[in-house]
Amino acid sequence: MITRSNATIKDIAKRLGVSTSTVSRAINGSQDVSNKTKEAVLELAAQMDYQPNTIAQSLKNQRTNIIGVIIPETVNHFFSRAIAGIQEVASTANMNIMVCQSNESQMIEMNNVRTLLNARVDGVIVSVSKETKEYGHFQNLIERKMPIIFFDRIADELEASSVQSDNYDAAFKATKHLIEVGCKRIVRVSGPQNLYNCKWRLKGYRDALESSGMSFDDDMVIYTHYHATDVEQYTNSLLDRYQPDGIFAINDEGAMKMIKVIKSRGLRVPEDVAIVGINNDLYGEYIEPSLTSIEIPAYDMGKAAANMFLESFQKEDLAPQQRIIKSKLIKRQSPIESL
Amino acid sequence: MITRSNATIKDIAKRLGVSTSTVSRAINGSQDVSNKTKEAVLELAAQMDYQPNTIAQSLKNQRTNIIGVIIPETVNHFFSRAIAGIQEVASTANMNIMVCQSNESQMIEMNNVRTLLNARVDGVIVSVSKETKEYGHFQNLIERKMPIIFFDRIADELEASSVQSDNYDAAFKATKHLIEVGCKRIVRVSGPQNLYNCKWRLKGYRDALESSGMSFDDDMVIYTHYHATDVEQYTNSLLDRYQPDGIFAINDEGAMKMIKVIKSRGLRVPEDVAIVGINNDLYGEYIEPSLTSIEIPAYDMGKAAANMFLESFQKEDLAPQQRIIKSKLIKRQSPIESL
DNA sequence: TTGAAAGCGCTAACAC
DNA sequence: GTGTTAGCGCTTTCAA
Secondary structure (H helix, E strand, O other): OOOOOOOOHHHHHHHHOOOHHHHHHHHOOOOOOOHHHHHHHHHHHHHOOOOOOHHHHHHHHOOOOEEEEEEOOOOOHHHHHHHHHHHHHHHHOOOEEEEEEOOOOHHHHHHHHHHHHHOOOOEEEEOOOOOOOOOHHHHHHHHOOOOEEEEOOOOOOOOOEEEEEOHHHHHHHHHHHHHHOOOOOEEEEEOOOOOHHHHHHHHHHHHHHHHOOOOOOHHHEEEOOOOOOOHHHHHHHHHHHHOOOEEEOOOHHHHHHHHHHHHHOOOOOOOOOEEEEEOOOHHHHOOOOOOEEEEOOHHHHHHHHHHHHHHHHHOOOOOOOEEEEOOEEEOOOHHHHOO | OOOOOOOOHHHHHHHHOOOHHHHHHHHOOOOOOOHHHHHHHHHHHHHOOOOOOHHHHHHHHOOOOEEEEEEOOOOOHHHHHHHHHHHHHHHHOOOEEEEEEOOOOHHHHHHHHHHHHHOOOOEEEEOOOOOOOOOHHHHHHHHOOOOEEEEOOOOOOOOOEEEEEOHHHHHHHHHHHHHHOOOOOEEEEEOOOOOHHHHHHHHHHHHHHHHOOOOOOHHHEEEOOOOOOOHHHHHHHHHHHHOOOEEEOOOHHHHHHHHHHHHHOOOOOOOOOEEEEEOOOHHHHOOOOOOEEEEOOHHHHHHHHHHHHHHHHHOOOOOOOEEEEOOEEEOOOHHHHOO
């Protein structure tokens, strides 16, 4: 074992000739300690650089002040920003967070739950993996009355609190933008329909078309995965088949890859084909043409989820709540805007 | 308090009519338990879904199996990849990580240390904040004999283990590349010289120039901050003053911003001005022209740091080690490569 | 206002 | 092989 000097309550008690309970009370600001002893304890504690052992406190109090967080991957701007938001709120409540990533795997996600349970976290904030089809591991947490908040990737069949972005509205607005800018043949590149977000975005796209007197054509929808490696292939194929003049891409990364392919075929962006992405990634601003995109408020979603957590942690048996955070269409690609 | 059923060793002991120590031994695979009782315990444990209380274990064993990690910011591809690497190695050793971010602030960093100390982590892996000038908080950890590993942003005045990338070599190679490609007037955009990385990269740049018979001119070096908001200003000013035909940018983000400014002045990239970035960010590949960049092996650096940690955690009083991970120059911008 | 004592869940030295 | 006991550092009830 490694030597590490750490003053304990006992050390202080001994040096002051009082009992450990008195020291504990003094440190925790209890009323029934004389001012004199309180001062003495506090002074010595400061002098000895006493730090309460949170492990011992956790064991005693049956609460760790740790919020477990499960996300698909840290290496993703959206999720890392969300974590920053969670962190921010957690720290104001003197809580820490413990982050696990599922790598988009249901099995790892199940292990994550186990890990957090073993660490005795006070509750969890989760964004569900893409691969997850079965929610037993989360149901288990709910049955244990452990506070659980879903964000962005929610488990819609469970009775639990959640924070989402306004997928439908955002998709509606993005599609409307393409229409306003003059696009007649708008392709949607969508993710799998078992994902809640994708489903609602598709609805938004569809309704935007129809509300503008354009007809929805399922052939104009490409169903793919998020981290598609086949962007080049499907871009070429959709260009060949549908001659779109507008594309509502799956996300910014997809959009940028598509732009590259489109340009390589001698088409101009956005004059010949206009594109809207999702996420408002850092670099959308710097590329040429700059990319119009939907900014999903990851940070605010993280904060909202953490606040919701805090609330349901304090009040027992609170009914599940749903919260929707508004996203924002960032219009760029100036050549088109000037139309 | 929230109801949460969790079987304990005591519950198992009671149901089996044995003592808790026997159960503990059985579960921990001790030799001196009869096979019969061992089996019985294990079976009941599984049936009751017994999970050891890690808090209690930590308190008893004086070790938490948690590695503290302090990084400047999670919302940064480099660091989030490094965390992934640390995580990967940690999990093979059944350890967890607890991540704090300093937001590039020395004060927050000092709080981070305190937080991790309070959480009784078994040691820390650190990438120092840019703002940190004073290393007392880390020195404190070293004095407590707590394993501490620095990576990327190291504290070179402390006697501690560290993992770095080959800053000097990478800068040398990058500059050489610009020279080989025909650049005669190469500007270096550098960070503050109190940062170890920046210092060595500048050396590499300098030596590359001089080894090619070109002279180093400090006027051709722009000293700036990382997240410079003044890229437009300094790019314009350096373009006016030095008419460079090559730029070794501070990082990819800076490079992309510069490209935008350069193009807006009617200059071509890379024909008129060639650029090399650092980091090999995701989008360097998609922009036009694609960006040549140095790929810093964040993931491997994280793994190396975690392995180093594990080693120094196991062997007490191990002498500090230094490890350098090779980076890689990713050549893109094909127009120039064909010169 | 203070102290004694029990206990959170676990491990380990010691005894049998 | 198994049980008893003590203790990790803290909080809290109860009694004084």
